[in-house]
Amino acid sequence: MIEYSEYKSLVDILEKSDNHENTYQEVMKKETNVLDTINNVVNYYKDIDIKEKQFVNMNISYVVYRFFNVWGDIFKELVNTDVNKLNLLEVFTKDDRLIYIGVLFIMISIFLYYIEISKSSSKLPIPTSIPLSLPITN
Numbered sequence: 001m002i003e004y005s006e007y008k009s010l011v012d013i014l015e016k017s018d019n020h021e022n023t024y025q026e027v028m029k030k031e032t033n034v035l036d037t038i039n040n041v042v043n044y045y046k047d048i049d050i051k052e053k054q055f056v057n058m059n060i061s062y063v064v065y066r067f068f069n070v071w072g073d074i075f076k077e078l079v080n081t082d083v084n085k086l087n088l089l090e091v092f093t094k095d096d097r098l099i100y101i102g103v104l105f106i107m108i109s110i111f112l113y114y115i116e117i118s119k120s121s122s123k124l125p126i127p128t129s130i131p132l133s134l135p136i137t138n
Helices: 002-016 020-053 060-080 088-093 097-121
Strands: none
Touching (some): 060 088, 060 097, 088 097
C-alpha cells in the first residue's frame, strides 16, 4: 500500500503542476525520500544478519559444528597447498578462524590443567594417624 500511495502522490504532483521545473524538484525530493527509506531497510537487515553471525549470539551446537568445520578446512588447506606457496598466517586468520583457534587453545589449557591437578593430588601426604581430639589452648 505504501508504494501505491507514493505513486499516487507523484501522479497528483505531475497532474496539478504547470511549472515543470518545480515538478521535477518535487519528484526528485520524493525519489530521495524513497531511496533513503530503502537504504535504511537494507542497512537494518544487514545489521540483523551481522548480529546473527556473531560468535556471541551462536548456540553451542552451532559453535561445535563450526569448530569442526573450521579445523577441517584448516587441515585441508595445510595438506593441499604447496609448501612454497603456503602462508600460515593467511591460513589461520582467514574469516573467523581465529575464534575457533582460541577455543582450541582454551580446551587444551583446561585439559592440561586437569592433568596437572590429578598429578598433584596423588602426591599429597596421607595421614597415618588422625587425632581424636584437638588440643585446647588457654
